[in-house]
């Protein structure tokens with residue numbers, strides 16, 4: 001059986017890492033379905049920065065039917081369109097690379113976290129996914145975008161559907177693609193209604209800003225606003241949750257680590273960085289297409305071929321990272337692929353880092369004697385956006 005198949009098998013979800021050594025034996029592998037899988041750090045980084053690699057699925061040789069009703073968001077576009085839309089979005093997120101922009105959200109994040117953890121008092125068992133790791137990022141992204149949180153049950157299921165059907169799957173490819181498009185379309189309709197309302201009566205939120213901004217470089221069309229909002233809403237729902245849950249799981253398995261982090265809260269900064277390397281929420285990036293023949297590590301990827309980047313395998317590549325399978329808080333340099341690289345480097349990275357740092361530190365500080373109830377915990381189905389579905393812990397109290 002090919003190694004990727006073993007990794008995609010739900011039985012491997014709790015520990016896909018044991019297969020990564022075999023996966024990296026060939027840096028570039030041609031799979032039966034014509035996909036090229038890239039598994040080593042250096043090769044992945046080279047391709048992330050190669051303009052001959054496209055993120056636009058419409059360039060696929062065997063283009064699976066593209067739904068004309070869905071305008072691609074900038075994660076699925078190449079420069080210059082990508083850059084124009086990313087820059088217009090960044091305007092409302094704050095200046096590029098300005099940590100003060102997300103820093104201003106710190107008090108709100110801390111308030112939300114405090115309320116979620118206060119709610120655990122008076123009990124002795126909690127599911128840290130449903131009760132903390134999920135609600136926090138959702139509240140933050142809803143507040144930023146200006147999406148009413150009361151509508152959350154409506155789009156939660158749709159966001160899940162879009163990501164669970166994504167990635168280098170095996171069976172029912174067409175059916176999954178149809179399900180993904182249907183969920184994406186419904187989410188778009190919901191956000192189109194909101195965008196129109198914000199265009200008519202702007203508020204101080206990002207959706208209003210995206211609808212009304214007209215600068216020298218122009219603005220976004222409503223379709224562009226909607227696809228951007230879908231992207232941000234999904235990214236805000238499906239990734240940080242896994243970083244927080246993977247983090248608590250890692251710490252609860254290592255009492256020495258938990259103790260160190262409790263004694264020195266500043267260590268949460270390298271800890272979150274190491275989590276992004278060691279237990280990355282995004283394990284594969286599967287949306288790339290070669291625009292030209294590209295020869296890498298002795299293999300030629302032909303123009304039009306789909307390319308999958310095994311980010312999680314790259315971040316544990318012993319050719320790049322010493323003792324990669326150890327969680328090590330004291331790495332002098334931590335270069336990982338947790339947020340991708342090149343022009344599509346994660347837009348939400350500063351936000352996700354800050355959310356994870358705050359909530360993990362508060363959980364570590366406030367939960368008295370937390371213990372895992374099940375190890376491994378049950379996992380969400382996706383091998384691409386990977387994380388526990390539940391993380392049930394017992395504890396002696398909340399301080």
Ligand code: HEM
Nearest residue numbers: 074075235236239240243281282339340344346347348352
């Ligand atoms: C892109 C990871 C949180 C918004 C990416 C990519 C990765 C990633 C690996 C690159 C995808 C590619 O190259 O095709 C993560 C992780 C997160 C996280 C691990 C949490 C721990 C967020 C949040 C937001 C966000 C909270 C929203 C505010 C985006 C956007 C892109 C992106 C808009 C596309 C950027 C572009 O195409 O230029 N993310 N992300 N992400 N992420 Fe995140």
